[in-house]
Amino acid sequence: MDARRPGPSSARHVAAWLALALLPGLAGASYRTTNFVVEAPSAEVAKQVAEHAEACRVSIARAWLGQELPAWSTPCPVKVKLTRGEAGGLTSFGFSRGKVSDQSMSVEGRLDRILASAIPHEVTHTVFAAYFGGPMPRWADEGASLLSEDLREHRRHDQIVLDLISRRGHLPLERLFIVEEYPDDLMGFYGQGYSISRFLVEMGGRPRFLAFVRDGSRSGWDAAARSHYGLAGTHELDRAWRSWHKVTAENRSRPNSADPVLVQARPRGESGGQ
Numbered sequence: 001m002d003a004r005r006p007g008p009s010s011a012r013h014v015a016a017w018l019a020l021a022l023l024p025g026l027a028g029a030s031y032r033t034t035n036f037v038v039e040a041p042s043a044e045v046a047k048q049v050a051e052h053a054e055a056c057r058v059s060i061a062r063a064w065l066g067q068e069l070p071a072w073s074t075p076c077p078v079k080v081k082l083t084r085g086e087a088g089g090l091t092s093f094g095f096s097r098g099k100v101s102d103q104s105m106s107v108e109g110r111l112d113r114i115l116a117s118a119i120p121h122e123v124t125h126t127v128f129a130a131y132f133g134g135p136m137p138r139w140a141d142e143g144a145s146l147l148s149e150d151l152r153e154h155r156r157h158d159q160i161v162l163d164l165i166s167r168r169g170h171l172p173l174e175r176l177f178i179v180e181e182y183p184d185d186l187m188g189f190y191g192q193g194y195s196i197s198r199f200l201v202e203m204g205g206r207p208r209f210l211a212f213v214r215d216g217s218r219s220g221w222d223a224a225a226r227s228h229y230g231l232a233g234t235h236e237l238d239r240a241w242r243s244w245h246k247v248t249a250e251n252r253s254r255p256n257s258a259d260p261v262l263v264q265a266r267p268r269g270e271s272g273g274q
C-alpha cells in the first residue's frame with residue numbers, strides 16, 4: 001500500500017498551525033516538536049508520535065533524574081514504520097567529550113503498540129544517554145528501558161524470566177553486568193536485565209539505580225552493591241534478586257496485580273490498565 005501525502009492546499013493549511021513539513025519526494029509527512037522531528041506515513045501519525053515522545057521525555061526524565069532534560073539543540077529524528085505487528089525500535093547515539101553528539105531513532109509496529117511500548121522504551125534510552133554521556137552497560141540500558149513500557153510488556157517479560165530461571169538460563173550477575181555485545185539469547189538477556197533493574201528500582205528507587213550502574217561500571221560491581229544497597233557484593237545481590245523474583249513475579253503474573261514501577265505518559269485515548 002502506498003502512503004498518501006496531503007495535497008498542497010491542505011498541507012498549507014495544516015502547516016500554518018501544526019508546523020507540518022512535507023518531505024518532497026518521500027512518501028509520508030513530518031512533524032516537528034521542540035525535541036523530536038518525526039517522519040511517518042501520515043501527518044496525523046507523525047504528530048501523535050512526536051507529541052507522545054515529548055510527553056514521555058518529560059515524565060521519564062523526571063522519574064529517573066528528578067528533573068526534565070534541557071531542550072536538545074537539535075531535535076532527535078524519529079522514523080516511524082507502521083506494520084501490523086508488535087512494536088520494536090532502535091536508537092543510535094554518537095558521543096563526544098562525555099556528551100551525546102547525535103542521536104536518531106526508528107520505531108515500527110502497530111501504532112497503539114508504538115505509543116505504549118516502543119516510544120517510551122526508546123525515549124528512556126535517550127534519557128540514559130544524556131545522564132551517562134557515553135554507553136551505559138547493556139543489561140541496564142535495555143532492562144531499565146523496558147521498565148518504561150506498559151503492563152502488557154512487563155507481564156510478558158515477567159513470564160520470560162520465570163521460564164529463564166526455571167531452565168537455569170540466566171547469567172550469574174558478575175557476567176551479566178559486563179556483557180557488551182547482545183548475546184544469542186536476546187530474549188533471556190532482555191528479560192534478566194529487566195528483572196534485575198526492576199528489583200533494584202523497587203528496592204532503592206530510580207536515581208539510586210543509575211548511581212549504582214554508573215559506579216559499578218567505573219569502579220566495580222561488588223563495591224557498588226555495597227555502597228548503594230548495603231549488600232556484601234554481586235553474589236549477595238544475585239541471591240537477593242532470585243528470592244525476590246520467586247515471590248513477586250508470580251504475584252505480578254496474576255490479573256489485576258499492581259505494577260509499582262510503571263511511569264509513562266499514557267497515549268491519549270487509552271483507558272483502563274495500569
Ligand SMILES: [Zn+2]
Nearest residue numbers: 121125142145
Ligand atoms: Zn532498547
